[in-house]
Amino acid sequence: MPLSLDDVQRIACLARIEITPAEAEDVRSKLDGIFELIGRMRAVDTEGVEPMSHALDAVLPVRDDRVTEINRREDYLRVAPAVEAGLYLVPKVIE
Amino acid sequence: MFTAPIAELSAALAAKRVSAVELTTSALARIDAANPQLNAFATIDPDGALARARDADAARAAGTVGPLAGIPVAHKDVLMTAGLRTTCGSRMLANFVAPYDAFVVQKLRDAGMVLVGKTNMDEFAMGSSNENSFFGPVRNPWNPDYVPGGSSGGSAAAVAARLVPAATGTDTGGSIRQPAALSGISGLKPTYGVCSRYGLIAFASSLDTPGVLAQTAHDCALLLNAMAGHDPRDSTSLDRPIEDYTRDLARPLKGLRIGLPKEYFGEGTEPSVVKAIDAALAELRGLGATTVEVSLPSVDLAVPVYYVIASAEASSNLSRFDGVRYGHRAARYADLADMYQKTRAQGFGAEVKRRILVGTYVLSHGYYDAYYLKAQQVRRRIAEDFRRAYERCDVIVGPTSPTTAFRLGDKVDNPVKMYLNDIFTVAANLIGAPGISIPCGFDRQGLPVGMLLQGRHFGEATLLNVAHQYQLATDWHARVPPGFAP
Numbered sequence: 001m002p003l004s005l006d007d008v009q010r011i012a013c014l015a016r017i018e019i020t021p022a023e024a025e026d027v028r029s030k031l032d033g034i035f036e037l038i039g040r041m042r043a044v045d046t047e048g049v050e051p052m053s054h055a056l057d058a059v060l061p062v063r064d065d066r067v068t069e070i071n072r073r074e075d076y077l078r079v080a081p082a083v084e085a086g087l088y089l090v091p092k093v094i095e
Numbered sequence: 096m097f098t099a100p101i102a103e104l105s106a107a108l109a110a111k112r113v114s115a116v117e118l119t120t121s122a123l124a125r126i127d128a129a130n131p132q133l134n135a136f137a138t139i140d141p142d143g144a145l146a147r148a149r150d151a152d153a154a155r156a157a158g159t160v161g162p163l164a165g166i167p168v169a170h171k172d173v174l175m176t177a178g179l180r181t182t183c184g185s186r187m188l189a190n191f192v193a194p195y196d197a198f199v200v201q202k203l204r205d206a207g208m209v210l211v212g213k214t215n216m217d218e219f220a221m222g223s224s225n226e227n228s229f230f231g232p233v234r235n236p237w238n239p240d241y242v243p244g245g246s247s248g249g250s251a252a253a254v255a256a257r258l259v260p261a262a263t264g265t266d267t268g269g270s271i272r273q274p275a276a277l278s279g280i281s282g283l284k285p286t287y288g289v290c291s292r293y294g295l296i297a298f299a300s301s302l303d304t305p306g307v308l309a310q311t312a313h314d315c316a317l318l319l320n321a322m323a324g325h326d327p328r329d330s331t332s333l334d335r336p337i338e339d340y341t342r343d344l345a346r347p348l349k350g351l352r353i354g355l356p357k358e359y360f361g362e363g364t365e366p367s368v369v370k371a372i373d374a375a376l377a378e379l380r381g382l383g384a385t386t387v388e389v390s391l392p393s394v395d396l397a398v399p400v401y402y403v404i405a406s407a408e409a410s411s412n413l414s415r416f417d418g419v420r421y422g423h424r425a426a427r428y429a430d431l432a433d434m435y436q437k438t439r440a441q442g443f444g445a446e447v448k449r450r451i452l453v454g455t456y457v458l459s460h461g462y463y464d465a466y467y468l469k470a471q472q473v474r475r476r477i478a479e480d481f482r483r484a485y486e487r488c489d490v491i492v493g494p495t496s497p498t499t500a501f502r503l504g505d506k507v508d509n510p511v512k513m514y515l516n517d518i519f520t521v522a523a524n525l526i527g528a529p530g531i532s533i534p535c536g537f538d539r540q541g542l543p544v545g546m547l548l549q550g551r552h553f554g555e556a557t558l559l560n561v562a563h564q565y566q567l568a569t570d571w572h573a574r575v576p577p578g579f580a581p
Contacts (some may be wrong), residue, residue: 008452015410015455016417017448018436027449033511034402034453041399041473042465051471052478054301054331055287055527056552061330075194081424088419091431 002032097121098257098581101314105162108155115155115165119148119209122167126211126258129579133234135243135252137172138180139212147209154207162317164207169262171250172213173220174200174305175294183296184216184228184246187422187442197294198329199263199305199322206321211259214249218444219413220267220298222246223516225274226507227446234503235278236576237542241500244274244516250308251278256579261309261318265295267302268401269495269520272532275308276495276545279534281562281572282308283315286552287527288333290319291326299408300331302401302524311572312533312562316340319555335553343560349383351561354488356391359519364497371536371544372494375565379492382564389484389491393476394522398514400477401521402450403457403470409447410454416442449510478526485551490561493519495532495545523549531558534571543571 008028012019019027073086082089096107097118107113123141130136144167151165175181175193182188196204204210217227225233225248233248235241236256243252247264251274254262264271266284275282283306290305297303307318320341325334353376360369376386418424418438425437443451457466484491496516506513523530528549535546550558566572575581 007456011452011456011459014459015451016414016432016435016439017443017451018433018440019448027452030449030510031452031456033509034449034514037511037514038399038403038453038457038466041396041403042469044393044396044473044476046469046472046476049472049475051468052475053471055478055525056333058288058331058333061327061334063327072194076420079191079194079421081418081422090419091428091434093431 003028003035096581098575100310101163101166101260101317102311104166104260108165115148115151115209116145118165119144119167119211122211122259129256129258132239133236133252133256134215134231135233135249135256135258136169136212137182137184137215137230137249140179140210143179144209144211151207151209161206163203163321166208166261167211167259168203168208169212169214169250169253169259170200170210171247171262171264172216173265173296174263175296176200176210176213179213181213181296182230183220184218184230185442185444185447186229187416189229189423191422195294198291198326200294202322202324203318214247214253214262216249217246218447219409220246220265220270221409221446221450223269223273223513224506225249226503227444229444232503235500236579237279237500238540240502241542242277242503244277244500246270247274247308251275251280251282254280254308254310255576257575257581261307261314264306264308266304266306266524267299268405268524269517271306271308272520272530272545272547273496273516275532276547277500277543279543279571279574279576280308280310281312281315281531281533282306283319283531283555284523284529285319285323285555286529288331289323291324291329291332293326293328297412299405300412301408302405304524311566312531312559313341313344315531316344316559338556340556340559343556344563346560347383348379348561348564351384351490352488353379353384353386354389354484354491355386356389356394356484356491356493358391358394359493364494365499365538367538368494368497368499368544372546375535375546376492378568379561379565382568387488389487391480391484391522393473393480396473397477397522397525398518400470400473401517401525402453402514403466404474404525406450406454407458407467408454410451410458413447413451446510474525477522481522481526481528490554490557491549493547495519495547499538499542499544519547528552529555529558531562533562533565534574536571
């Protein structure tokens with residue numbers, strides 16, 4: 001089923017990416033093509049097949065609950081766009 | 096001599112016929128001359144490289160060093176390199192200086208390799224032609240109007256033009272093997288989990304695999320020996336006994352069973368590619384291998400399955416780029432939500448945005464079962480096809496790509512046409528298995544053809560053996576693009 005411009009805006013909102021009205025149709029038509037490719041997979045019978053999320057069905061390793069990391073706060077703050085008093089600065093959310 | 100494979104350079108360094116500083120100076124000069132045309136490098140670090148080269152010479156003078164000490168190397172710009180810009184080919188990270196080294200970067204540094212710079216790539220590793228980079232496309236050294244393949248296009252071009260003897264790459268859907276094929280060099284994707292993903296800026300976490308591009312399978316084995324290993328900082332890194340990936344190189348091919356998937360030899364592959372592969376198979380039979388037809392019936396679903404899973408994982412991984420902690424931030428915005436939306440609209444290119452949108456859709460409420468879960472089920476079917484095939488053969492052989500290199504601009508307007516470049520490569524990523532692409536001929540325009548050897552999980556030593564024996568009997572891998580001869 002082809003995507004509508006509303007679909008595109010809804011997905012763009014979920015993905016937190018601004019799509020302007022000028023771009024929307026081109027995005028929509030390219031996405032349509034991609035979903036047509038993907039559609040081929042949906043026709044296959046997979047009744048009873050276990051989903052495969054990892055190549056080797058590995059188990060998540062655990063480690064001892066001890067402090068092992070060193071504090072590199074200054075190094076990580078240095079690459080940020082806006083910081084103050086050791087905190088990341090963003091537009092105010094709560095009035 | 097300076098453009099010889101690593102095995103030879105290593106011997107020359109050991110015999111003191113050349114120093115690391117001389118090798119590095121030569122590499123930097125070649126990069127300087129070639130990069131304006133090829134655009135293979137996003138960042139070059141001459142001062143750092145020469146300092147590292149001096150250290151390598153000093154270490155050699157002071158004691159024993161390994162086979163990679165003093166050898167120049169370039170890292171794909173998706174791998175973090177402490178103190179050096181790491182851009183992922185994106186405006187989003189155009190000025191990002193990495194605060195730490197990726198595990199594989201550190202391992203090669205510990206082995207004494209001399210980092211000379213970071214290679215250009217398709218943005219966030221999404222692409223098959225290296226036309227998606229914020230820093231402009233990379234050009235194929237065999238013909239600058241043609242693409243080198245992607246997403247590790249910069250690494251492939253750099254090795255093909257003999258600017259560096261080896262470069263790292265990453266392979267999520269074919270991004271080491273396909274550019275290796277289109278650029279006429281050897282490219283190895285190891286088994287998933289063999290090389291740590293710590294410091295590899297994530298695209299698709301269940302598929303991303305660090306690996307090597309070099310002139311020969313032997314050189315790939317030398318780098319893999321240094322790069323592989325358990326890393327507790329990557330929860331998918333495997334803890335296995337250490338392997339020497341060069342151990343089986345010299346083994347004769349008598350008794351090797353090669354599987355030829357009938358689905359790989361249908362229509363859709365260029366005649367010149369078919370011809371070169373057929374000739375390569377004859378060569379392998381001449382070396383003692385036998386061939387048997389196998390079938391991988393689900394394999395034509397691998398591309399759609401890949402684009403569901405990879406896009407879904409990308410949408411999750413790239414959600415971290417929001418202008419808060421690193422990278423690009425929009426200059427003007429109304430509020431926090433607007434900051435996110437504008438930052439991401441500005442920071443990401445069109446292909447990256449497309450894949451994030453696809454991924455967001457397939458993971459969203461109401462669609463998750465029909466798309467993402469379904470793709471994971473078909474993924475298991477593909478894995479079973481390969482398992483059955485390996486009951487009757489040791490390695491699977493076919494073309495790496497259905498075509499040789501194409502002209503810049505040929506496929507950019509049609510994402511699906513671009514995606515179908517990956518038709519032979521994606522399955523190995525979905526199942527986590529290793530693969531190597533090696534050169535096996537040229538088309539009528541002089542563009543390289545690559546042959547893909549695929550193996551069972553942890554079958555790297557076997558793949559490297561077959562590739563090496565083929566390279567002892569042929570010289571495709573020794574050909575250098577016109578204009579880049581030593």
